[in-house]
Amino acid sequence: MSHIDLMELVRDKIKDLKAYQVENLDECTKLHANENPYPPSPELLNKIFQRLDKLELNRYPDPDCRNLKKTIANRTGALTEQIIIGNGSDELIQYLMQVLCDAEETIAFPDPTFAMYGITAQCLGLSPVSFPLNDNWDFEASSALKTLAEHKARIVFISYPNNPTGNCFSEQEIQQVIEQFEGIVVLDEAYHDFSGKTFLKQMEKHNNLVILRSLSKI
Numbered sequence: 001m002s003h004i005d006l007m008e009l010v011r012d013k014i015k016d017l018k019a020y021q022v023e024n025l026d027e028c029t030k031l032h033a034n035e036n037p038y039p040p041s042p043e044l045l046n047k048i049f050q051r052l053d054k055l056e057l058n059r060y061p062d063p064d065c066r067n068l069k070k071t072i073a074n075r076t077g078a079l080t081e082q083i084i085i086g087n088g089s090d091e092l093i094q095y096l097m098q099v100l101c102d103a104e105e106t107i108a109f110p111d112p113t114f115a116m117y118g119i120t121a122q123c124l125g126l127s128p129v130s131f132p133l134n135d136n137w138d139f140e141a142s143s144a145l146k147t148l149a150e151h152k153a154r155i156v157f158i159s160y161p162n163n164p165t166g167n168c169f170s171e172q173e174i175q176q177v178i179e180q181f182e183g184i185v186v187l188d189e190a191y192h193d194f195s196g197k198t199f200l201k202q203m204e205k206h207n208n209l210v211i212l213r214s215l216s217k218i
């Protein structure tokens with residue numbers, strides 16, 4: 001019989017983390033979880049069940065998600081080669097850090113913002129740094145760029161609109177960061193369907209720009 005202290009095997013950086021707690025309430029409008037209070041329409045449910053009937057569940061799905069990429073490309077105007085599909089944008093946030101950062105390198109974000117940028121960075125042994133929002137819940141590009149340069153940040157994550165403040169940061173300040181930061185700018189447009197605002201067009205001009213979208217918020 002083994003009696004190993006399993007906690008001894010866990011990395012210190014992981015032990016430092018607090019469990020991500022989401023309260024499970026029964027009320028129908030769960031703003032803290034950003035869930036839709038309304039269920040899918042009967043028409044949509046019907047389509048899903050019809051499609052399920054035809055699925056080959058004994059096969060792996062297409063790893064390149066070619067049909068989905070084509071549909072997204074048609075809707076957004078992006079090229080299929082520019083699109084990556086993930087299991088939620090959380091997975092893509094993790095991939096971006098794994099692909100672009102070596103151990104202990106820095107990723108940055110405004111504070112307050114979506115908690116997963118910092119949690120994922122810590123789980124991967126990276127250094128998260130933040131720059132403050134002002135009284136209008138906006139940030140100043142000049143001071144953000146200073147923080148990014150000081151810490152040699154590899155990626156800056158900008159939630160647009162921002163979770164949890166709900167506002168879109170000023171376009172001018174974001175534009176300045178895209179143009180002047182010598183790293184990757186991730187504009188997390190998980191709530192795009194509510195704001196209707198996007199930096200998608202800017203991808204033609206700036207190859208350091210990544211746009212994240214999600215299907216979990218509509």
Ligand SMILES: Cc1ncc(COP(=O)(O)O)c(C=O)c1O
Nearest residue numbers: 088089090114159163190214216
């Ligand atoms: C700003 C932001 N980005 C990404 C996510 C994660 O979305 P997904 O469900 O696609 O992983 C959330 C979830 O709350 C979010 O608020």
